[in-house]
Amino acid sequence: MEAPQKKRSVVQRFLDWVEKVGNKLPHPVFVFIFLSLITIIVSEIVYRAGVTVDFFDAKANEQTSIQAVSLMNPEGLRYIFNSATSNFTGFAPMGTVLVTMLGVGVAEWSGMIGSALRKLISKVPHSLLTMVIVFAGIISNIASDAGYVVVVPLGAIMFAGARRHPIAGLAAAFAGVSGGFSANLLFGPTDALLSGITNAALQAAGNPYEVAITSNWYFLIVSTIFLTIVGTLITEKVVEPHLGDYHGDFEEHEAEELTVQEEKGLSRAGWTLLISLIVTFILVNPWFGPLHEIDPETGEKTLQPFMNTGILFLVFLLFSVPGVVYGKTTGKINSSFDIVEAMTEGMRSMSGFIVMAFFASQLIAYFSHTNLGIILASTGAEFLKARNISGIPLIIAFILFSAFINLFIGSASAKWAILAPIFVPMFIAINLSPEMTQMAYRVADSSTNIISPLMNYFAMILVFMQRYDKKSGIGTLISTMLPYSMAFLVCWTILLLIWYSLNLPLGPGAPVTLSMIRSLMVYM
Template identity: 50%
Template sequence: MGKANEQAKDKPSLLNRWLNGIEKVGNKLPHPISIFAILVLFVIVLSAVCEMAGVSATGELVNRSKGVVETQTVQAVSLLNGEGLVYMLTHAITNFTGFAPLGVVLVAMFGIGLLEDSGLIGGALKSAVEVTPAKLITPMIVFLGVMSNLADAVGYIVLIPIAALMFMAYNRHPVVGMAAAFAGVSGGFSANLLIGTLDPLLCGITNEAVKMVDPTYVVEPTGNWYFMMVSTFLITILGTIITEKVVAPRFGEYHGNGEENETSSEYKLNDQERKALKVAGLTLLVMILVLVAFCLPANSVMRAEDGTLLGNSPFMEGIIPIITVLFFVPSVVYGHMTGVYHGEKDVCNAMGRAMGTMSSYIALTFVAAQFINFFGYTKLGTILALKGAEFFRNSGIGTIPTMILFVLFAAFINLFMGSASAKWALIAPVFVPMFMLLGYTPEFAQVAYRIGDSCTNVITPMMSYFAMIIVFMKKYDKEAGIGTLVSTMLPYSICFLIGWSILLVLWIVLNLPLGPGVGMFLG
């Protein structure tokens, strides 16, 4: 029996008591929808109080009518008067329908939703694990975990149990394989080589916050792409080191518990799936080649007026519909060949199911959109940004300490509030304008947030799949509980936080672009 098993039998440690406290507090928090509804009421009342108190701030802002930067004095505006009431009633719908993340996320889900519904992403994961040599199984599991974020829950539901079986097949402890997969899926949540649903979701919220300072600035879904591509390899390397040097020695050899009745057959590809995967892959390759051929000519309509393809071009502005089509068509091909889809009605029903999974997000979007827009209308966000920028400017602590503090702040609040989009919608209206006033791009603030938000996913009971992972672990370790999972994943969390922060510091020092045509500093 491994040390982790022995530890689970001991009385709750100080760490476990602290984590149990976090779980207890977090479970008492209202639903994110309720949280934003409460915040809307709070902003309404606060706006009236601040207007009566004459709260204001002065700073350099973009004049929306003139399109130039000039010194402006911003005063709080009340929502508890006639004009405020009219604004809330007449803008409730447009605040919702005009909320930037809504459209792009829903469009992306048509492709990503079918990627999961058809079984294509699950088949791809199974195939990748099947052909991986024993020496490369750990880095491959972590890497696939990071990449599986394209399809939301697939990494949790498919890859983690596959990883356990694969490690057991190589005479290694299955919980170690689960830990490696969980580290990639959840700890590396923001990293990826491709653009997924999280990118347009976060950048849409960022764009709403940007309007408070500069309505002409637009954040694209590719704004963090370069940084997140490099982060994918960083998380893979760090996850592999922690798995092999820290986690595996703790669990030692696995001798079974005598109750493993299931076989690994459900996690292996059959001949039909294997053939379908090859055809779907060939379809994707042909589509990519056609896209490349279409974009290569210097006079391609996909290029900007200056001839560039990356940056502010039709190609980059249409990246979400392009990715949606690239996912959609191979998914239909795979689903048809495996018998999941028998005709266009099945595909249409699958599209409906993909939208059905977004119902809670749509409900959250409605109240979050009101909160962000009310925050902008009342000028409270701008005032806080101006005051905060002045504080940081006068403190003279510099770019690196400022961003590291923000990373740690995001990592801390993630322990209590699991939804990445809900947290960003909550803090972006303050921090994005504040950092812009300090001379940092919105993409810079966004990437710092994503680092902190990802690193503590693996140790917070507030993460939606946390309980499910414990259930998976109990199959191989009867004594497994919250303490077992957290103690196993804590080294990953700490290592990712330190390593990712170091990468951010290097990025700052070298002044590298975060994405196509996107730097860290304004001007």
């Protein structure tokens, strides 16, 4: 007699519906083609309507007037044909994914990753595995976009090795890397970029106030811990039960004890990694490190170019070199041909992503070229400004609006360059500090990254998911990530409002209200 099936909750039935509807769509490649065609048609309609928006672009530090660019006139058709190759080769994730996967391919083919994960899983308590993956995802954003290519697939592998659903591990890691993009224990390139745009918006408004790179640091530290807990609960209480049992293939060797040679290989690879990290520290140290550059604008040393792009080559080295040492020790790598074979295998696994990336890059390029995202953001911001909302309702409305816009414009800095000149002065008028406005934007920007098909790495995550379930489609990915997105948006917003109500500083010398500054000045 078969056991009765457990009744699925309302949330699970809703996610089933989202997945079912989403997966009725054709292959993701054709979804991107279809959305590209819609963008082409809409661009012509908006262009014919003569829609024009005026706004101050804080990134360019100039007043700008734009209108929709049609892709259905001769100039637009020339753009479609002439830019197709450059759209593809210039697609941001291409370099990130392919360079990183060369190194990861060596580490994976040699067996180093499998052995390291088996050892790690035996050491990490089962109850803490989810938390470790979400936390690793969140703090990985200090290394630019490398977390997408490294932490997300490793999350799936670690769950598979622990006999848990690998897609749940992938989802937990993706939620940390992308949903928690604006949280970290350290401040990094994103903080510098956004605070620079905020200061440009203040200068344009004639306000001498300046926002520091550390302006959100205290809140980001608390957010890292908070989102780790939220992400863990969503994974274990919502996502894993929704996914059910995994019926794919687990590799049997994942449960075996490490051999003497594997232990020796891991030891040597570990020492190699340590030496590599010491050399890296020498290269990036702020006193004489050659990887520091002189910023032409400030004249000061900066590591930002390395953190933005150079770190990807470092990730390649940190995987490939220890991988070769491990392979040499265990006998898996015996010649240069084996090393090249390992890299080739890594590239082979990304063939599906490369195909999908061609069409995804066209859609994202069309949306940017037609100015539809900017028009939507600027028009919506002016509409919200005209509603005369204030206080907490305004903060909530701003967060919801920014989260919605994030579905259409992937770049955090591009959106903030449009929104900051409107909302920073607007929030100052109701006594909210620029640091508070910037943090509210960051909460919104991060929360909906994981459900936007226009997000640069969305196609790549879908390819990773299809490794474990070939039937996975856009509906599967969105239905899996939707609980994280909504939970992060709601819980993170509540945390920010509590922070605001308690009048706590967001960072060193960074208040939530301007009256807090005035009080400190009077006290001094």
